[in-house]
Amino acid sequence: MPDHADLLISGGTVVDGTGARGVRASVAVVDGRIRLLDPADPPTANVGRTIDASGKVVCPGFIDLHSHGALVILADPRHEPKVRQGVTTELVGVDGNGFAPFLSRDDLEAFVELDSGLDGRPDIDYGWGSVESYLSRYDRSVSLNVATMLGNSPLRIAALGWDDVPAGDGAIDRMRGLIRDGMAEGAFGVSSGLDYPPGGYATTGELAALAEEAGRHGGFYHTHVRYPLGDRYLDPIREAIEIGRRAGAPAHVTHLYHRQTHPGGPGPLLALVDDARAEGLDVTFDTYPSEWANTRLLIQLPQWVQAGGPGPLKERIADRATRDRLRAELEARGAAYTSAAGWADVRLAAFHRPENLRWESRTVADVMRETGHDALDVICDLLLSEDLGVSQVTGGPWSETLPDFVKHPVGMVGTDSTFLGDKPAPRTYGSFPRILGQFVRDEALLSLEEAIRKMTSAPAARLGLRDRGVIREGAVADLVVFDPATVRATATYDQPRSYPIGIEHVIVAGTPVVADGVHTGATPGRALRHGAD
Numbered sequence: 381m382p383d384h385a386d387l388l389i390s391g392g393t394v395v396d397g398t399g400a401r402g403v404r405a406s407v408a409v410v411d412g413r414i415r416l417l418d419p420a421d422p423p424t425a426n427v428g429r430t431i432d433a434s435g436k437v438v439c440p441g442f443i444d445l446h447s448h449g450a451l452v453i454l455a456d457p458r459h460e461p462k463v464r465q466g467v468t469t470e471l472v473g474v475d476g477n478g479f480a481p482f483l484s485r486d487d488l489e490a491f492v493e494l495d496s497g498l499d500g501r502p503d504i505d506y507g508w509g510s511v512e513s514y515l516s517r518y519d520r521s522v523s524l525n526v527a528t529m530l531g532n533s534p535l536r537i538a539a540l541g542w543d544d545v546p547a548g549d550g551a552i553d554r555m556r557g558l559i560r561d562g563m564a565e566g567a568f569g570v571s572s573g574l575d576y577p578p579g580g581y582a583t584t585g586e587l588a589a590l591a592e593e594a595g596r597h598g599g600f601y602h603t604h605v606r607y608p609l610g611d612r613y614l615d616p617i618r619e620a621i622e623i624g625r626r627a628g629a630p631a632h633v634t635h636l637y638h639r640q641t642h643p644g645g646p647g648p649l650l651a652l653v654d655d656a657r658a659e660g661l662d663v664t665f666d667t668y669p670s671e672w673a674n675t676r677l678l679i680q681l682p683q684w685v686q687a688g689g690p691g692p693l694k695e696r697i698a699d700r701a702t703r704d705r706l707r708a709e710l711e712a713r714g715a716a717y718t719s720a721a722g723w724a725d726v727r728l729a730a731f732h733r734p735e736n737l738r739w740e741s742r743t744v745a746d747v748m749r750e751t752g753h754d755a756l757d758v759i760c761d762l763l764l765s766e767d768l769g770v771s772q773v774t775g776g777p778w779s780e781t782l783p784d785f786v787k788h789p790v791g792m793v794g795t796d797s798t799f800l801g802d803k804p805a806p807r808t809y810g811s812f813p814r815i816l817g818q819f820v821r822d823e824a825l826l827s828l829e830e831a832i833r834k835m836t837s838a839p840a841a842r843l844g845l846r847d848r849g850v851i852r853e854g855a856v857a858d859l860v861v862f863d864p865a866t867v868r869a870t871a872t873y874d875q876p877r878s879y880p881i882g883i884e885h886v887i888v889a890g891t892p893v894v895a896d897g898v899h900t901g902a903t904p905g906r907a908l909r910h911g912a913d
Contacts (some may be wrong), residue, residue, distance in 0.1 A: 386428045388409075393433075442860065446796045463899065469798075472526055474528035475602065481515060525848075529909040535555040560593065572601070574604060575608070579685075620633050633664075664792065665785075670811065674808075676768075710756050749758040789859070806869070809871035857887055
Protein backbone atom coordinates (compact mmCIF):
# COMPACT_ATOMS: atom_id res chain seq x y z
CA MET A 381 0.00 0.00 0.00
CA PRO A 382 1.49 3.40 -0.95
CA ASP A 383 1.65 6.01 1.80
CA HIS A 384 0.35 8.58 -0.67
CA ALA A 385 -1.30 8.72 -4.08
CA ASP A 386 -1.73 11.49 -6.59
CA LEU A 387 -4.99 9.89 -7.71
CA LEU A 388 -7.16 7.12 -6.31
CA ILE A 389 -9.84 5.36 -8.39
CA SER A 390 -11.97 3.36 -6.01
CA GLY A 391 -15.00 1.10 -6.15
CA GLY A 392 -14.87 0.23 -9.85
CA THR A 393 -14.62 -3.01 -11.79
CA VAL A 394 -11.07 -3.25 -13.08
CA VAL A 395 -10.76 -4.86 -16.52
CA ASP A 396 -7.01 -5.06 -16.86
CA GLY A 397 -6.69 -5.38 -20.65
CA THR A 398 -5.37 -8.95 -20.74
CA GLY A 399 -8.76 -10.53 -21.38
CA ALA A 400 -9.07 -11.67 -17.76
CA ARG A 401 -12.41 -11.30 -16.07
CA GLY A 402 -13.03 -7.94 -14.40
CA VAL A 403 -12.67 -7.67 -10.63
CA ARG A 404 -13.66 -5.10 -8.03
CA ALA A 405 -10.52 -3.25 -7.04
CA SER A 406 -9.04 0.16 -6.44
CA VAL A 407 -6.25 1.67 -8.50
CA ALA A 408 -3.85 4.29 -7.21
CA VAL A 409 -1.60 6.50 -9.31
CA VAL A 410 1.77 7.49 -7.91
CA ASP A 411 4.16 9.56 -10.02
CA GLY A 412 2.33 8.61 -13.21
CA ARG A 413 2.47 4.86 -12.51
CA ILE A 414 -0.16 2.37 -11.40
CA ARG A 415 -0.25 0.95 -7.88
CA LEU A 416 -2.75 -1.84 -7.27
CA LEU A 417 -4.43 -1.84 -3.87
CA ASP A 418 -5.43 -4.89 -1.90
CA PRO A 419 -9.06 -4.53 -0.74
CA ALA A 420 -7.97 -5.69 2.72
CA ASP A 421 -5.48 -2.83 3.09
CA PRO A 422 -6.46 0.25 5.06
CA PRO A 423 -7.15 3.31 2.89
CA THR A 424 -4.22 5.36 1.65
CA ALA A 425 -3.75 8.28 4.00
CA ASN A 426 -2.68 11.05 1.63
CA VAL A 427 -4.60 11.23 -1.66
CA GLY A 428 -4.50 14.17 -4.04
CA ARG A 429 -7.75 13.36 -5.84
CA THR A 430 -10.29 10.56 -5.62
CA ILE A 431 -12.59 9.23 -8.35
CA ASP A 432 -15.55 7.17 -7.17
CA ALA A 433 -15.88 4.52 -9.88
CA SER A 434 -18.75 2.61 -8.28
CA GLY A 435 -20.78 0.95 -11.02
CA LYS A 436 -18.13 1.90 -13.58
CA VAL A 437 -15.40 0.04 -15.45
CA VAL A 438 -11.74 1.01 -15.05
CA CYS A 439 -9.52 -0.13 -17.92
CA PRO A 440 -6.33 0.81 -19.74
CA GLY A 441 -6.46 3.73 -22.17
CA PHE A 442 -7.38 2.75 -25.70
CA ILE A 443 -4.68 2.51 -28.37
CA ASP A 444 -5.70 3.54 -31.88
CA LEU A 445 -3.64 1.77 -34.55
CA HIS A 446 -4.58 4.12 -37.39
CA SER A 447 -5.02 7.88 -37.05
CA HIS A 448 -4.69 10.85 -39.38
CA GLY A 449 -4.20 13.22 -36.46
CA ALA A 450 -0.46 13.80 -36.90
CA LEU A 451 -0.69 17.43 -38.00
CA VAL A 452 -4.06 18.51 -36.63
CA ILE A 453 -3.05 17.62 -33.07
CA LEU A 454 -0.13 20.06 -33.33
CA ALA A 455 -2.64 22.78 -34.22
CA ASP A 456 -5.25 21.64 -31.66
CA PRO A 457 -3.41 19.86 -28.82
CA ARG A 458 -6.61 19.04 -26.88
CA HIS A 459 -7.56 16.56 -29.61
CA GLU A 460 -11.03 16.11 -28.13
CA PRO A 461 -12.52 13.84 -30.80
CA LYS A 462 -10.05 11.18 -29.68
CA VAL A 463 -9.49 11.68 -25.96
CA ARG A 464 -13.23 12.06 -25.34
CA GLN A 465 -13.68 8.47 -26.59
CA GLY A 466 -10.93 7.13 -24.34
CA VAL A 467 -7.95 7.12 -26.68
CA THR A 468 -4.68 7.71 -24.83
CA THR A 469 -2.27 6.65 -27.60
CA GLU A 470 -2.61 6.86 -31.36
CA LEU A 471 -0.44 5.67 -34.21
CA VAL A 472 0.28 8.16 -37.02
CA GLY A 473 2.49 8.02 -40.10
CA VAL A 474 0.09 5.45 -41.54
CA ASP A 475 -0.91 4.76 -45.17
CA GLY A 476 2.66 5.48 -46.23
CA ASN A 477 1.95 9.14 -45.50
CA GLY A 478 4.38 9.90 -42.70
CA PHE A 479 5.81 13.34 -42.07
CA ALA A 480 9.38 12.36 -41.22
CA PRO A 481 12.07 11.97 -42.27
CA PHE A 482 12.31 14.66 -44.93
CA LEU A 483 15.65 15.85 -46.25
CA SER A 484 14.33 19.28 -47.23
CA ARG A 485 11.59 21.57 -46.00
CA ASP A 486 10.44 22.09 -49.59
CA ASP A 487 9.76 18.36 -49.98
CA LEU A 488 7.95 18.23 -46.63
CA GLU A 489 5.69 21.15 -47.50
CA ALA A 490 5.02 19.74 -50.97
CA PHE A 491 4.07 16.41 -49.40
CA VAL A 492 1.77 18.13 -46.91
CA GLU A 493 0.03 19.79 -49.88
CA LEU A 494 -0.31 16.50 -51.77
CA ASP A 495 -1.78 14.81 -48.71
CA SER A 496 -3.81 17.77 -47.45
CA GLY A 497 -7.19 16.24 -48.33
CA LEU A 498 -6.44 13.46 -45.84
CA ASP A 499 -4.20 14.78 -43.06
CA GLY A 500 -4.93 18.48 -43.48
CA ARG A 501 -2.60 21.44 -43.83
CA PRO A 502 -2.80 23.36 -40.54
CA ASP A 503 -0.96 26.62 -40.04
CA ILE A 504 1.97 25.27 -38.04
CA ASP A 505 5.75 25.45 -38.31
CA TYR A 506 7.01 22.67 -40.60
CA GLY A 507 10.60 23.21 -39.62
CA TRP A 508 11.51 19.63 -38.72
CA GLY A 509 13.40 17.09 -40.79
CA SER A 510 14.50 14.05 -38.79
CA VAL A 511 12.22 11.68 -36.93
CA GLU A 512 13.62 12.91 -33.62
CA SER A 513 13.00 16.59 -34.38
CA TYR A 514 9.49 15.68 -35.53
CA LEU A 515 8.62 13.58 -32.47
CA SER A 516 9.88 16.27 -30.11
CA ARG A 517 6.96 18.48 -31.24
CA TYR A 518 4.55 16.25 -29.32
CA ASP A 519 6.36 15.98 -26.01
CA ARG A 520 4.32 17.41 -23.13
CA SER A 521 2.39 19.59 -25.56
CA VAL A 522 -0.58 17.41 -26.56
CA SER A 523 -3.31 15.59 -24.66
CA LEU A 524 -2.45 12.03 -25.65
CA ASN A 525 0.53 9.95 -26.67
CA VAL A 526 1.64 9.72 -30.29
CA ALA A 527 3.60 6.92 -31.95
CA THR A 528 4.72 7.08 -35.57
CA MET A 529 5.48 4.76 -38.44
CA LEU A 530 7.89 5.61 -41.25
CA GLY A 531 5.74 6.16 -44.30
CA ASN A 532 7.20 4.69 -47.45
CA SER A 533 6.28 7.83 -49.43
CA PRO A 534 8.83 10.02 -47.58
CA LEU A 535 11.38 7.21 -47.89
CA ARG A 536 10.83 7.07 -51.65
CA ILE A 537 10.96 10.85 -52.01
CA ALA A 538 14.31 10.95 -50.19
CA ALA A 539 15.81 8.11 -52.23
CA LEU A 540 14.18 8.52 -55.66
CA GLY A 541 12.20 11.73 -55.83
CA TRP A 542 8.52 11.94 -56.75
CA ASP A 543 8.38 9.96 -59.97
CA ASP A 544 7.16 6.47 -60.82
CA VAL A 545 10.58 4.88 -61.30
CA PRO A 546 11.96 1.54 -60.16
CA ALA A 547 14.02 1.39 -57.01
CA GLY A 548 17.43 -0.06 -57.77
CA ASP A 549 19.81 -1.49 -55.20
CA GLY A 550 21.26 1.92 -54.40
CA ALA A 551 17.86 3.49 -53.72
CA ILE A 552 16.79 0.55 -51.58
CA ASP A 553 20.02 0.84 -49.59
CA ARG A 554 19.31 4.54 -49.03
CA MET A 555 15.80 3.74 -47.81
CA ARG A 556 17.14 1.01 -45.54
CA GLY A 557 19.52 3.54 -44.01
CA LEU A 558 16.67 5.97 -43.38
CA ILE A 559 14.72 3.17 -41.70
CA ARG A 560 17.64 2.32 -39.43
CA ASP A 561 18.05 5.95 -38.44
CA GLY A 562 14.31 6.55 -38.06
CA MET A 563 13.79 3.53 -35.86
CA ALA A 564 16.78 4.43 -33.74
CA GLU A 565 15.08 7.79 -33.20
CA GLY A 566 11.78 6.18 -32.17
CA ALA A 567 9.68 5.07 -35.16
CA PHE A 568 7.87 1.73 -34.80
CA GLY A 569 8.25 0.36 -38.32
CA VAL A 570 7.30 1.05 -41.93
CA SER A 571 3.86 1.83 -43.34
CA SER A 572 2.63 1.75 -46.90
CA GLY A 573 -0.44 3.25 -48.54
CA LEU A 574 -0.51 1.66 -51.95
CA ASP A 575 -3.31 3.88 -53.25
CA TYR A 576 -1.23 6.97 -52.49
CA PRO A 577 1.73 8.10 -54.66
CA PRO A 578 4.63 8.18 -54.58
CA GLY A 579 4.61 5.30 -52.09
CA GLY A 580 2.09 3.50 -54.28
CA TYR A 581 4.75 3.16 -56.99
CA ALA A 582 6.67 0.64 -54.86
CA THR A 583 6.83 -2.96 -56.03
CA THR A 584 6.25 -6.01 -53.85
CA GLY A 585 9.99 -6.66 -53.75
CA GLU A 586 10.82 -3.10 -52.75
CA LEU A 587 8.29 -3.21 -49.93
CA ALA A 588 9.62 -6.57 -48.73
CA ALA A 589 13.11 -5.06 -48.50
CA LEU A 590 11.82 -2.15 -46.42
CA ALA A 591 9.78 -4.44 -44.17
CA GLU A 592 12.82 -6.67 -43.69
CA GLU A 593 14.86 -3.71 -42.49
CA ALA A 594 12.11 -2.67 -40.09
CA GLY A 595 11.82 -6.22 -38.77
CA ARG A 596 15.56 -6.41 -38.15
CA HIS A 597 15.19 -3.57 -35.67
CA GLY A 598 12.12 -4.93 -33.93
CA GLY A 599 9.54 -3.08 -36.03
CA PHE A 600 6.69 -4.23 -38.25
CA TYR A 601 5.05 -3.56 -41.62
CA HIS A 602 1.72 -1.67 -41.47
CA THR A 603 -0.13 -1.57 -44.78
CA HIS A 604 -3.04 0.03 -46.56
CA VAL A 605 -3.05 -2.64 -49.25
CA ARG A 606 -2.94 -2.20 -53.03
CA TYR A 607 -6.70 -2.30 -53.62
CA PRO A 608 -6.63 -2.07 -57.43
CA LEU A 609 -4.49 -5.24 -57.59
CA GLY A 610 -5.70 -8.38 -59.39
CA ASP A 611 -9.19 -9.40 -58.32
CA ARG A 612 -9.42 -6.29 -56.07
CA TYR A 613 -10.69 -8.57 -53.31
CA LEU A 614 -8.25 -11.23 -52.08
CA ASP A 615 -5.15 -10.41 -54.15
CA PRO A 616 -4.38 -7.16 -52.24
CA ILE A 617 -4.32 -9.10 -48.96
CA ARG A 618 -2.25 -11.86 -50.53
CA GLU A 619 0.37 -9.29 -51.53
CA ALA A 620 0.53 -7.91 -47.98
CA ILE A 621 1.04 -11.37 -46.55
CA GLU A 622 3.67 -12.17 -49.18
CA ILE A 623 5.58 -9.02 -48.23
CA GLY A 624 5.68 -10.16 -44.61
CA ARG A 625 6.67 -13.67 -45.70
CA ARG A 626 9.59 -12.47 -47.85
CA ALA A 627 10.69 -9.96 -45.20
CA GLY A 628 10.47 -12.35 -42.27
CA ALA A 629 8.73 -9.48 -40.45
CA PRO A 630 5.34 -8.99 -38.84
CA ALA A 631 2.70 -7.75 -41.30
CA HIS A 632 -0.31 -5.75 -40.13
CA VAL A 633 -3.16 -5.09 -42.57
CA THR A 634 -4.86 -1.87 -41.60
CA HIS A 635 -8.59 -1.16 -42.03
CA LEU A 636 -9.37 -4.68 -43.21
CA TYR A 637 -13.06 -5.04 -44.00
CA HIS A 638 -15.55 -6.39 -46.52
CA ARG A 639 -17.40 -4.18 -48.98
CA GLN A 640 -20.89 -4.99 -50.15
CA THR A 641 -19.52 -4.77 -53.70
CA HIS A 642 -16.85 -7.44 -53.09
CA PRO A 643 -17.48 -10.62 -55.08
CA GLY A 644 -17.35 -12.83 -51.97
CA GLY A 645 -18.09 -12.56 -48.27
CA PRO A 646 -15.80 -11.85 -45.33
CA GLY A 647 -14.86 -15.49 -44.83
CA PRO A 648 -12.20 -15.72 -47.57
CA LEU A 649 -10.59 -12.47 -46.41
CA LEU A 650 -10.28 -13.64 -42.83
CA ALA A 651 -9.19 -17.10 -43.97
CA LEU A 652 -6.14 -15.52 -45.58
CA VAL A 653 -5.14 -14.12 -42.18
CA ASP A 654 -5.87 -17.40 -40.39
CA ASP A 655 -4.00 -19.48 -42.94
CA ALA A 656 -0.97 -17.21 -42.80
CA ARG A 657 -0.87 -17.46 -39.02
CA ALA A 658 -1.23 -21.26 -39.23
CA GLU A 659 1.83 -21.16 -41.52
CA GLY A 660 3.72 -19.43 -38.71
CA LEU A 661 3.60 -15.89 -40.06
CA ASP A 662 2.94 -12.97 -37.73
CA VAL A 663 -0.08 -11.39 -39.45
CA THR A 664 -2.58 -9.14 -37.67
CA PHE A 665 -5.13 -6.53 -38.70
CA ASP A 666 -7.26 -3.68 -37.48
CA THR A 667 -10.70 -2.54 -38.56
CA TYR A 668 -12.80 0.53 -37.90
CA PRO A 669 -16.34 0.01 -36.62
CA SER A 670 -18.14 2.29 -39.06
CA GLU A 671 -19.87 2.02 -42.42
CA TRP A 672 -18.31 5.25 -43.69
CA ALA A 673 -14.85 5.84 -45.14
CA ASN A 674 -12.95 9.12 -45.44
CA THR A 675 -9.91 10.07 -47.51
CA ARG A 676 -8.63 12.67 -49.94
CA LEU A 677 -10.61 13.37 -53.11
CA LEU A 678 -7.36 12.98 -55.02
CA ILE A 679 -7.75 9.20 -54.67
CA GLN A 680 -10.30 9.38 -57.49
CA LEU A 681 -7.50 10.15 -59.97
CA PRO A 682 -5.11 7.45 -61.22
CA GLN A 683 -1.60 7.33 -59.85
CA TRP A 684 0.15 8.17 -63.12
CA VAL A 685 -1.28 11.69 -63.12
CA GLN A 686 0.22 12.33 -59.67
CA ALA A 687 3.83 11.56 -60.64
CA GLY A 688 6.31 14.32 -59.91
CA GLY A 689 4.49 15.76 -56.92
CA PRO A 690 1.87 18.48 -56.53
CA GLY A 691 3.29 20.93 -59.08
CA PRO A 692 3.29 18.59 -62.11
CA LEU A 693 0.02 17.07 -60.91
CA LYS A 694 -1.73 20.44 -60.98
CA GLU A 695 -0.30 21.22 -64.41
CA ARG A 696 -1.64 17.95 -65.78
CA ILE A 697 -5.17 18.24 -64.41
CA ALA A 698 -5.39 21.78 -65.78
CA ASP A 699 -4.56 20.47 -69.26
CA ARG A 700 -7.53 19.64 -71.50
CA ALA A 701 -5.84 16.78 -73.35
CA THR A 702 -4.87 15.14 -70.06
CA ARG A 703 -8.43 15.58 -68.82
CA ASP A 704 -9.74 13.76 -71.88
CA ARG A 705 -7.54 10.78 -71.04
CA LEU A 706 -8.59 10.93 -67.40
CA ARG A 707 -12.24 11.22 -68.34
CA ALA A 708 -12.09 8.01 -70.35
CA GLU A 709 -10.41 6.17 -67.47
CA LEU A 710 -12.88 7.51 -64.94
CA GLU A 711 -15.89 6.60 -67.05
CA ALA A 712 -14.57 3.06 -67.44
CA ARG A 713 -13.87 2.66 -63.72
CA GLY A 714 -16.44 4.83 -61.94
CA ALA A 715 -16.08 6.32 -58.48
CA ALA A 716 -13.39 4.72 -56.33
CA TYR A 717 -14.25 3.17 -52.96
CA THR A 718 -17.95 3.86 -52.89
CA SER A 719 -21.29 2.13 -53.22
CA ALA A 720 -23.50 1.46 -56.21
CA ALA A 721 -24.82 5.01 -55.73
CA GLY A 722 -21.66 6.28 -57.43
CA TRP A 723 -21.06 10.03 -57.34
CA ALA A 724 -24.12 10.59 -55.17
CA ASP A 725 -22.21 8.71 -52.46
CA VAL A 726 -19.07 10.91 -52.58
CA ARG A 727 -19.54 13.72 -50.06
CA LEU A 728 -17.09 16.61 -50.28
CA ALA A 729 -15.43 18.51 -47.43
CA ALA A 730 -12.68 20.83 -46.23
CA PHE A 731 -13.22 23.82 -48.52
CA HIS A 732 -11.54 27.13 -47.76
CA ARG A 733 -12.09 29.42 -50.74
CA PRO A 734 -15.27 31.53 -50.39
CA GLU A 735 -16.58 30.53 -53.81
CA ASN A 736 -16.40 26.84 -52.81
CA LEU A 737 -17.95 26.98 -49.35
CA ARG A 738 -21.38 26.18 -50.80
CA TRP A 739 -20.12 22.70 -51.66
CA GLU A 740 -19.19 21.79 -48.06
CA SER A 741 -20.88 18.46 -47.20
CA ARG A 742 -22.47 18.27 -50.68
CA THR A 743 -21.81 15.37 -53.05
CA VAL A 744 -20.00 15.22 -56.36
CA ALA A 745 -23.40 14.47 -57.93
CA ASP A 746 -24.76 17.71 -56.42
CA VAL A 747 -21.94 19.75 -57.95
CA MET A 748 -22.40 18.03 -61.32
CA ARG A 749 -26.10 18.81 -61.34
CA GLU A 750 -25.76 22.46 -60.28
CA THR A 751 -22.79 23.33 -62.51
CA GLY A 752 -23.57 21.18 -65.53
CA HIS A 753 -20.03 19.74 -65.46
CA ASP A 754 -19.16 16.06 -65.55
CA ALA A 755 -17.47 14.26 -62.66
CA LEU A 756 -13.95 14.60 -64.02
CA ASP A 757 -14.18 18.37 -64.48
CA VAL A 758 -15.79 18.78 -61.05
CA ILE A 759 -13.01 16.84 -59.35
CA CYS A 760 -10.16 18.55 -61.21
CA ASP A 761 -11.60 22.06 -60.88
CA LEU A 762 -12.17 21.69 -57.14
CA LEU A 763 -8.73 20.18 -56.55
CA LEU A 764 -7.06 23.01 -58.45
CA SER A 765 -9.10 25.66 -56.67
CA GLU A 766 -8.27 24.25 -53.23
CA ASP A 767 -4.60 23.34 -53.84
CA LEU A 768 -5.53 19.64 -53.64
CA GLY A 769 -6.93 19.87 -50.11
CA VAL A 770 -10.43 18.43 -50.69
CA SER A 771 -11.63 15.51 -48.60
CA GLN A 772 -14.30 12.92 -49.39
CA VAL A 773 -16.60 10.69 -47.33
CA THR A 774 -17.89 7.54 -49.04
CA GLY A 775 -19.35 4.17 -48.18
CA GLY A 776 -16.98 1.73 -46.47
CA PRO A 777 -17.46 -1.53 -44.58
CA TRP A 778 -20.74 -3.36 -45.12
CA SER A 779 -22.77 -3.23 -41.92
CA GLU A 780 -23.84 -6.88 -42.22
CA THR A 781 -20.27 -8.21 -42.29
CA LEU A 782 -18.52 -5.61 -40.11
CA PRO A 783 -19.12 -7.72 -36.95
CA ASP A 784 -17.05 -10.57 -38.43
CA PHE A 785 -13.98 -8.35 -38.32
CA VAL A 786 -14.75 -6.73 -34.97
CA LYS A 787 -15.02 -10.08 -33.20
CA HIS A 788 -12.15 -11.91 -34.92
CA PRO A 789 -9.54 -12.76 -32.24
CA VAL A 790 -6.64 -11.29 -34.24
CA GLY A 791 -8.45 -8.06 -35.05
CA MET A 792 -7.74 -4.76 -33.29
CA VAL A 793 -9.14 -1.24 -33.68
CA GLY A 794 -7.87 1.56 -35.87
CA THR A 795 -10.27 4.45 -36.22
CA ASP A 796 -8.73 5.74 -39.48
CA SER A 797 -9.82 9.05 -37.99
CA THR A 798 -9.83 12.12 -40.21
CA PHE A 799 -10.60 15.59 -38.90
CA LEU A 800 -11.36 17.75 -41.92
CA GLY A 801 -14.50 19.62 -42.90
CA ASP A 802 -17.86 20.06 -41.26
CA LYS A 803 -18.83 16.41 -41.57
CA PRO A 804 -15.95 13.92 -41.40
CA ALA A 805 -16.75 10.22 -41.19
CA PRO A 806 -18.39 9.40 -37.84
CA ARG A 807 -15.64 6.92 -36.96
CA THR A 808 -13.50 9.90 -35.86
CA TYR A 809 -15.72 10.62 -32.86
CA GLY A 810 -17.28 7.28 -32.07
CA SER A 811 -15.28 4.14 -32.85
CA PHE A 812 -14.35 2.86 -29.39
CA PRO A 813 -17.68 3.77 -27.73
CA ARG A 814 -19.56 2.05 -30.54
CA ILE A 815 -17.75 -1.19 -29.79
CA LEU A 816 -18.43 -0.89 -26.05
CA GLY A 817 -22.06 0.16 -26.44
CA GLN A 818 -23.45 -1.53 -29.52
CA PHE A 819 -21.25 -4.56 -30.09
CA VAL A 820 -20.59 -5.50 -26.45
CA ARG A 821 -23.62 -4.36 -24.44
CA ASP A 822 -26.46 -4.28 -26.95
CA GLU A 823 -25.57 -7.13 -29.30
CA ALA A 824 -23.29 -9.31 -27.11
CA LEU A 825 -21.04 -9.81 -30.12
CA LEU A 826 -18.06 -10.22 -27.82
CA SER A 827 -17.38 -9.97 -24.10
CA LEU A 828 -16.38 -6.72 -22.46
CA GLU A 829 -13.05 -8.20 -21.42
CA GLU A 830 -12.27 -9.38 -24.96
CA ALA A 831 -13.26 -6.06 -26.49
CA ILE A 832 -11.00 -4.18 -24.10
CA ARG A 833 -8.12 -6.59 -24.78
CA LYS A 834 -8.45 -5.87 -28.52
CA MET A 835 -8.30 -2.13 -27.81
CA THR A 836 -5.48 -2.13 -25.23
CA SER A 837 -2.99 -4.93 -24.64
CA ALA A 838 -3.26 -6.37 -28.17
CA PRO A 839 -2.26 -3.14 -29.94
CA ALA A 840 0.34 -2.47 -27.24
CA ALA A 841 1.87 -5.86 -28.04
CA ARG A 842 1.75 -5.12 -31.78
CA LEU A 843 3.69 -1.92 -31.16
CA GLY A 844 6.01 -3.52 -28.63
CA LEU A 845 4.97 -1.18 -25.81
CA ARG A 846 6.03 -2.69 -22.51
CA ASP A 847 4.22 -0.60 -19.90
CA ARG A 848 0.98 0.42 -21.60
CA GLY A 849 -2.24 -1.26 -22.58
CA VAL A 850 -2.58 -3.11 -19.27
CA ILE A 851 -3.43 -2.37 -15.65
CA ARG A 852 -0.68 -3.88 -13.55
CA GLU A 853 1.68 -2.79 -10.83
CA GLY A 854 4.15 -0.23 -12.16
CA ALA A 855 2.57 0.24 -15.59
CA VAL A 856 2.09 3.75 -16.95
CA ALA A 857 -1.21 5.16 -15.72
CA ASP A 858 -3.03 5.59 -19.04
CA LEU A 859 -6.57 4.84 -17.88
CA VAL A 860 -10.24 5.16 -18.80
CA VAL A 861 -13.28 5.10 -16.52
CA PHE A 862 -16.60 4.51 -18.30
CA ASP A 863 -20.17 3.55 -17.50
CA PRO A 864 -20.94 0.19 -19.15
CA ALA A 865 -24.68 0.84 -18.90
CA THR A 866 -24.67 4.12 -20.81
CA VAL A 867 -21.54 4.22 -22.97
CA ARG A 868 -22.36 4.69 -26.64
CA ALA A 869 -21.36 6.59 -29.75
CA THR A 870 -23.61 9.44 -30.82
CA ALA A 871 -21.79 10.35 -34.05
CA THR A 872 -23.76 9.65 -37.23
CA TYR A 873 -23.30 10.28 -40.94
CA ASP A 874 -25.43 13.43 -40.73
CA GLN A 875 -24.10 14.56 -37.32
CA PRO A 876 -20.57 13.16 -37.13
CA ARG A 877 -19.05 15.79 -34.82
CA SER A 878 -20.90 14.48 -31.80
CA TYR A 879 -19.05 13.29 -28.72
CA PRO A 880 -19.88 9.94 -27.12
CA ILE A 881 -21.56 9.53 -23.78
CA GLY A 882 -20.48 7.32 -20.90
CA ILE A 883 -16.72 7.99 -21.13
CA GLU A 884 -16.33 9.82 -17.84
CA HIS A 885 -12.62 10.00 -17.08
CA VAL A 886 -9.52 9.70 -19.28
CA ILE A 887 -6.08 9.77 -17.67
CA VAL A 888 -2.76 10.05 -19.50
CA ALA A 889 0.41 9.22 -17.55
CA GLY A 890 -1.50 9.87 -14.34
CA THR A 891 -2.90 13.26 -15.38
CA PRO A 892 -6.65 13.61 -15.98
CA VAL A 893 -7.34 14.98 -19.47
CA VAL A 894 -11.08 14.25 -19.25
CA ALA A 895 -12.84 14.57 -15.89
CA ASP A 896 -16.57 13.97 -15.51
CA GLY A 897 -16.86 14.01 -19.30
CA VAL A 898 -15.18 17.42 -19.73
CA HIS A 899 -11.71 18.09 -21.14
CA THR A 900 -9.46 19.50 -18.43
CA GLY A 901 -7.12 21.34 -20.82
CA ALA A 902 -4.16 19.22 -19.69
CA THR A 903 -1.53 18.20 -22.25
CA PRO A 904 0.58 15.47 -20.62
CA GLY A 905 0.95 13.40 -23.79
CA ARG A 906 4.23 12.85 -25.56
CA ALA A 907 5.80 10.99 -28.43
CA LEU A 908 6.35 7.33 -27.65
CA ARG A 909 9.65 5.99 -28.95
CA HIS A 910 10.32 2.49 -30.13
CA GLY A 911 12.83 0.78 -27.91
CA ALA A 912 12.44 3.31 -25.11
CA ASP A 913 8.74 2.74 -24.41
